Amino acid sequence: MRIALIGAGSWGTAVAGLAAQEASEVRVWAHEESCAAGINTNHVNPGYLTDYTLPENVIASSDIVWALKGADGIIFAVPSMHLRSVAKAARHDIAPDTPVLCLTKGIEPHTGLLMTEVIGEEIGHPERIGALSGPNHAEEVCQGALSAAVIAAEDPHVAAFFKDVLISPAFRVYVSDDITGVEMCGAAKNIMAIICGIAAGSGLGDNTLALIMTRGLAEISRLVHARGGDPMTCMGLAGMGDLVATCTSEHSRNRMFGVAFAQGVSLEAYQERRHMVVEGAAAAMSIAELARSLDVDAPLTFALDHILWHGGSIAESLEHLTDRFPTSEFYGINE
Template sequence: MNVAVVGAGSWGTALAIQVGRNGHRTRLWERHPERAERMQVERRNPRYLADVELPSTIEVSSDLAWVLEGAGVCIEAVPSVGLREVLPALAAHLGAATVVVCATKGIEVDTLLTMDEILEQNLPKGQPLVTLGGPSFAKEVAMGLPTAVVVASRSTEANHRAAEALHGGFFRVYDTEDVTGVELGAALKNVIAVACGVSDGAGLGTNARAALITRGLSEMSRLASARGANPLTMMGLAGLGDLVLTCTGDLSRNRRVGLGLGRGQTLAQVLAELGQVAEGVVTARSAWQLAQREGVEMPITEQVYCMLYEAKPVGEVLRDLAGRGRRSERG
């Protein structure tokens, strides 16, 4: 199978490595020609995952038309803020039968569209679409460590082709038809991870972290259900699995944002040190907008939004969350 991977950040590179390891002919698109040439020559991504060698099955190029030529599967792994910029060229060069796998996570600000909805609106009508979710740090995927993910599509055939490209070695791929649930699980857990990082950074202990994970899952489930998702999806890889990993793992960029804030750094300082995209920062705003539109109560998401966008002090955020009135756990 010929596979194209659009986006050579850490996640796109890791997915290209996994597909290439499976023996598929893989073309990876890096938008900057000089970076693409360096990756092709050095056989690694010096900016991300510099310690992992690219399999011989991978070719790197800045020519998107060439990367997409003859691809049976295209894995789109561009950060959410840059997705629309890439779509016109992507739409122009995709084959009609090419299965597009959305590996971007997030909810667009103001439009409140999930990434699959943006793709559906901007790619040719009838383009097969699949969403990828589940607990999967890029570095561990690139290293070949055991990982389980889920692909979601309304097309059984598209799910099968996406899974065929990705499944292999210690990388297991499950499937579901619940696109909305996988999209929202992948996006919302990043916001909860920021909250958990704040709690850990402030030294509030593991009880507090567990409470935030559990009540965060409740928030995610309420919004996903309001949007028509299967509530059980939030109990699976795209929900609970991804949430636990992102809230507790040291490789989590969103948790690291929270850790810095909890230790007294400003958001600007944290993001400068991070040097990579933390999707939870953008999604905190769009998730809060979506919750308001849908009439869904999401107190943790609300407080993360206030902290990031209204400069609400961490101490006040923690006091307001702890000071909420009693209620039924399932209410």
């Protein structure tokens, strides 16, 4: 069995290693030729997870046609801002019945589309596209730390296929049919992680972080419900599980950006320094836009969007949030 892994960032690299345990060959597409050369020569990605040695059956190229040729399954792991263009470039080399799994988390600006929907628009046959999400830091997964994820797909055979490819004693895989809920959770939790980072970087304590996480989970549940997903998904791996990991871990680029931002580091400077995309920053803009279009109350998302993209201050946004009068704890979910 051959798996094509489109994207050679940290998560794509870790998942390539997982897939290599079951597949006879994993072909990785890397945007940079130097990245592909490092994987092929030293079995190490020179840009990400540089302490991790990939299995020998993981090979790479900057030629996407080569990576896709003869693939029995395809996994997309590119940043959300590049997903559409990469899927478009790959469309003519993907057979209509090849199962596809999306690791990318986010909402497309202006369209409000989920990442699987973006891929589906470009390559067709969206029913064969699934999404994976959960509390998984690549730095721990690649070292064999016990972890778990959920794969959601409209077609149960797609979920079962990728479950068989990725599951191991250390990486537990559950399945779901709620693609909308799983993807909305995966995108929105990055927003809450940045806010938790800002709170921590501003010197606020554990009570505040618990408040942000729990009210953030309620906000995500309202968004999931309005978008047509199941709010119960927010209680699982893609929701609460990923939220806890992303809001508390030193591996979380979203949380760590929030800490740096509170200390005066700009988004542009942070991304350039870390050579990583802060997905929650883009999600703040696109999910705020989506929430307004769906008439969903999303105060935390609106606050971060205002701070990052509209010149608002942290103090101003905190004052606005604390001026709100608390109402029913779970409003907007079962209405």
